Amino acid sequence: MKLIIGNKNYSSWSLRGWLALKAFNIPFEEVKLTLFSDEFYSELAKHSPVGKVPVLVDDDLSIWDSLAICEYINEHCLDGKGWPMDRSQRAKARSIVAEMHSGLFAIRSEMPMNCRASRTITLSNKAQQEAQWMNETWTQLRNENANKGDYLFGSFSLADVFFAPVVFRFETYGIELSGAAAIYRDTMLSHPSMQEWLSDAKSEAHVIEEEVGNVV
Structure with a gap:
């Protein structure tokens, strides 16, 4: 492939x-x-x-x-096996992914992905609401599945894949998260594949003007 x-x-x-x-x-x-x-x-x-x-x-x-x-x-x-094997957990995973996939427009617009950067930003009310939804969702899922593993549904799944860019965005813009959500962010950032992507991103020299997250 x-x-x-x-x-x-x-x-x-x-x-x-x-x-x-x-x-x-x-x-x-x-x-x-x-x-x-x-x-x-x-x-x-x-x-x-x-x-x-x-x-x-x-x-x-x-x-x-x-x-x-x-x-x-x-x-x-x-x-x-990319999704949780339990039917109810699989449905929940697909639901939050669908919500992410078709929404979070304020976060995309106000926090374009830039792995090399470290920035301070004042978010709009809508972006704050979206970030809070993310914080609450991560916290709830981690608390529910704490005894199953370190990711949203215990084992690494496609749900984690979909929230990976948000993890990088929150790190770039210094978005504060509560305890369980912050631990999840750090777990994702330390994943070997995330580290590989980050290393490759930092080594890129090309700069684009169109830093618009919802286009790419």
Whole structure:
């Protein structure tokens, strides 16, 4: 399989597809394109009608949108084990991922992903509400599953994959979290695959002006 991604420093959606493969030790070829360049659009046009990353290419099949990619990986490579095995926990995991995938517009707009940066920001009321929802969600899930492992549903799952870019955003902008949520953030930041992504992001020299999280 081949995964087409954008700059690691900026591309939050690319991180989701990449982490779903890397954290579960699934072999793949990484193809990184510079965001908003001519090559970016010409290469993506060969595989996707929407011109956005990530795109997963498996033989003659192209899958775009990070949620579709993760579901394909879950079915094709993980035998369904990318989500919690308990039915009710699996439903809850998919619910919070869907909420994240289709929402959090204020966080995306006001806190564009930039792994290299360290910034102070005054959030709008809407962004504060979204950050509080995240804090409460992480806290609740960690308290419920504390005896099962260190991640949202105990073992590392696709739910953690989807919140990974938010972890980086909160770190960049110094967003304060309560006890259990802060511990979860630190657990995610120390994950070997997250550390690899961060190291690669910091080594990138390219700077883009379009730091808009909800586009990438």
